[in-house]
Amino acid sequence: MEASNFTHYYAPTFILTGIxxxxxxxxxISIPFAAFYVxxxxxxxxxxxxxxxxxxxxxxxxxxxxMLALSDIVTSTSFIPKALGIFWFxxxxxxxxxxxxxxFFFQAGSTVHSGVLMIMAIxxxxxxxxxxxxxxxxxxVRIVKLGLVGLIRAVLFILPVPLLLSRQPFCSNYIIAHTYCDNMTVAKLSCGNITGSRMYGLVLAFVVMGFDLTVIAMSYALILRxxxxxxxxxxxxxxxSTCTAHILVILMAYPPGLFSTLAHRFGQGITPYVLIILSNLTYLMPPMLNPIVYGVKTKELREKVVIFIYTTCLTGTTDYKTT
Structure with a gap:
């Protein structure tokens, strides 16, 4: 009996309620979510x-x-399939x-995404x-190295988050009122001291966003000068015109992401389902819109996309040649 309680105490099974x-x-709700994800x-x-x-x-x-596309795929895939599983089955x-x-994959993907936007500004x-x-x-070669540095940074910064939570005791409440596992949502279910997880999550959001946004702001200040x-x-x-796509992607990523992070921590007066829908859309809309923005705003990529779609749809093959 004691061994059984020990296992249950430290390795619970959570219940994601959805919205x-x-x-x-x-x-x-699953219809637009699925459409956006696909x-x-x-x-x-x-x-x-x-x-x-x-x-x-x-x-x-x-x-x-x-790199931005890869980070978007990882971020959206880390939570949307599970959310659709809740909605449908x-x-x-x-x-x-x-x-x-x-x-881990959700936050690591988001951190890599932020790092790529910073490198794009440079x-x-x-x-x-x-x-x-x-x-x-x-x-x-240098771009690939910078991308690897961004990936390593994400792993090193995000890995402590699940490690801190894994050491927390979960006593009785296993209900997560969300569509995915969020740092603070899981931490609040613990019957232990979550000060470390709370502070690390908040500091992490401001350090990563703060550093990346500072570099982005400095880059555009120098461009403007x-x-x-x-x-x-x-x-x-x-x-x-060469900066338009990047600026649009930044506006889709940082303001909603920062608002969602702060609202979850300090928005006690906001209706819970509004926060949940907002957090899902915050990390679902950019992966859908980013490639469209770059496809429309970047002439060379736009031409290749048109040729790719034409050959794929009309000839049934992805083997194409361009001049």
Whole structure:
């Protein structure tokens, strides 16, 4: 009996409720969720496929777009399939190990995403302010190394989150009122001291976002200063057009993400299902929209996408040649 209680105490099975208060509407909510997720997968895998096959796209900017696509796939896949399982098949149970694994990949994917956006800002700064030295400063090899540094950073920063939670005792309440395992949502179920998890999660959000946003802000400040020194309006438009896609992706990522993080910690007066829907859309919409934004705003990638879709839909093959 004592051994059984010991196991139950430290290795509970949690119940993800989905969206409390909207249980009757789960099937209807699942329709846009599924549509957004499938669109995100198709769009991002299309970008990855095109960049991999097309030699002319083996450039730093497109490598960064591919990294962004990979991080979007990991982030959305870490929680949407489980959410759809809850909506469609009432598969609400999840083990502590499964919960912590989901939490790790979700937050690691988000951290990599933020790091890639930061590197993209540096890429835009060098392309506009030091165009003659661009290829020597940012080679493909250097971009890959920066991507690996971003991945290692994500693992090192995020790994303590599930490790801290795995040491927490869970006594009786195993109900998670959410569609996925979130750091603070799981921590609040513990009957132990969660000060460490609470503080680390909050500091992590501000350190990662704060550092990445500072670098992004500095890059665009330097870009703006360089543009103010140029009198040609055509040069202004050309420079700004190269930054439009990146700025749109930043606006879709950081403001909603920061608001969702703060609302979950301090938004006691907000209806719970509003917070849950908001947090799901915050990390589902960017993976769907990012490849579309870059596909529309980047001429070279847009042309390849059109050719890819034409050959795939009309000829039934993904083998295509471009000139």
């Amino acid at each position: 409390p208060g909207l249980e009757d509407a789960h099937i209807w 669109t995100a997968l198709l769009a991002n895998f299309t970008v990855l496929s095109i960049v991999a096959k097309e030699q002319s796209l083996h450039k730093p900017m497109y490598l960064l777009i591919s 009432n598969l609400k149970s999840i083990t502590l190990g499964g919960c912590l694994t989901q939490l 890429d835009r700064y060098i392309a506009i302010c030091n165009p003659l030295r661009y290829t020597s400063i940012l080679s493909n 360089a543009l103010l020194r140029i009198s040609s309006k055509k040069a202004h438009q050309k420079a700004l």
